[in-house]
Amino acid sequence: MFPYYIATQLPMGVKGLIIAAVLAAAMSTIDSALNCSATVLYLDFFKRFFRPHVSEKGSVLFLRLATVAWGASAYSLPF
Numbered sequence: 897m898f899p900y901y902i903a904t905q906l907p908m909g910v911k912g913l914i915i916a917a918v919l920a921a922a923m924s925t926i927d928s929a930l931n932c933s934a935t936v937l938y939l940d941f942f943k944r945f946f947r948p949h950v951s952e953k954g955s956v957l958f959l960r961l962a963t964v965a966w967g968a969s970a971y972s973l974p975f
Contacts, residue, residue, distance in 0.1 A: 902914055
């Protein structure tokens with residue numbers, strides 16, 4: 897009912913704002929989950945077992961790659 901109301905009754909600018917708000921909320925939720933997963937992987941495994949004295953540049957590179965890997969693995973899931 898709500899999507900029908902948005903599509904038929906609201907003016908064009910308001911429709912865009914509502915769609916943008918919904919997409920921003922969804923993106924924020926996904927972003928938080930990806931960053932949390934990458935940080936857990938970095939702190940609990942990579943830094944503890946593989947490179948305890950990693951530089952700041954190395955840690956940022958690892959976190960970026962881990963975020964991309966988590967995103968790719970979530971995208972390829974069958975559900």
